[in-house]
Amino acid sequence: MAIDRDSWQVPAMPKPRSGKDADESAGSRRKVTGALGGSLLFDQPQHAQLKADILAFVAPGPPLAIEVGFDHGITLLANARTFPDWRWLGVEIRRKHVEAVRDNAPDNCLPLRLDARTLFSALLPDACVDRVDILFPTPVLKGHHMLVTDGFVADLRRVLKPGGVVFWMTDVQGLHNWMTTCFSGWDERKTPPRAPDLSRRERVCRRDGLPVWSACLSPKMQPNLL
Ligand SMILES: C[S@@+](CC[C@H](N)C(=O)[O-])C[C@H]1O[C@@H](n2cnc3c(N)ncnc32)[C@H](O)[C@@H]1O
Structure with missing residues (x-):
């Protein structure tokens, strides 16, 4: 179904479940029902190797960036x-x-078939990521498909290193407004350096003269870390 980007509104969200499954369980590992089986998938032995590969790739070392929804990989490969x-x-x-x-x-590049919500909630260790790029997230029509929710933002806060940033671009103003609300209280940062290659959607926006909204934010430092 074609999505009208001008009139898109946040769909009704499913009711949060209680306890550890709930979106508001910030700080603990959140269980999510992602598009590819969700976070519980990685409790199964047949997925142990993928989990080990991810943990090896993100182990302490050079700075780590994550691109969510890389599509054809134009920006992921160009940045790498x-x-x-x-x-x-x-x-x-x-x-x-x-x-x-x-x-x-x-x-230096690991492209994975994985729901970003599962990656951030169940697989990444605390404080291991320097940068997360979310370029033109899908304006979904069903609440349970929403990428950015309060729970997702809590997961990002958990996995980012101090000073780590989330950078997004979107041509859907309703989505930009929603994300701005979800990330309220985070501090603005300068847009991180990027390869000159535009993402697929960014090219369409440039070609058709569509407005694009963006933000680069970092969680506010805890007073005891300042
Ligand atoms: C609108 S497209 C934008 C693609 C690209 N980033 C760009 O700027 O052209 C959104 C992409 O995110 C992917 N996607 C949607 N939900 C996702 C999720 N939960 N985890 C990972 N990728 C997701 C979609 O398959 C799609 O390729």
Whole structure:
């Protein structure tokens, strides 16, 4: 179904469940029912190797950036080649895209077929990420497909290193407003350096003269860390 970007509104969210499943369980590992089986998938032995590969890639070392929803991988691959001193982990749910990008990925780049909500809630250790790019997230029509929720923001806060940033771009003003609300209280930062290549959606916006909203934010430092 074609989505009207001008009139898009946040869909009704499913009621949060109680206890550890609830979105508001900030700080603890949140269980999510993601598009590809959700966070409980990684409790199963057959997925242990993927979990180990992810943990090895994000282990302490060079700075770590994550791109959410890399689609055809234009920006993920361009950033990985332009900034070889960084590690670039990308997540995307469309299998064919992931397979194609994986074939072209340099050593500092790990493209994965994974729901970003599962990655951030269940797989990444605390304070391991320097930067998260969310470029043109999908303006979904069902609440249970929403990427950015209060719970997702709590997960991002948990996995970011002190000073780490979240950078987003969108051509959907309603989504920008929603994300701004979810991230309220975070501090504004300068847009991080990027390879010159535009993402697929960014090219469309440039070609059609569509407005684009963006933000780069970092969690407010805890007073005891200042
Ligand atoms: C609107 S497209 C934008 C693609 C690209 N970032 C760009 O700027 O052109 C959103 C992408 O996010 C992917 N996606 C949606 N929900 C996701 C999720 N929960 N985890 C990972 N990728 C997701 C979609 O499959 C799609 O490729």
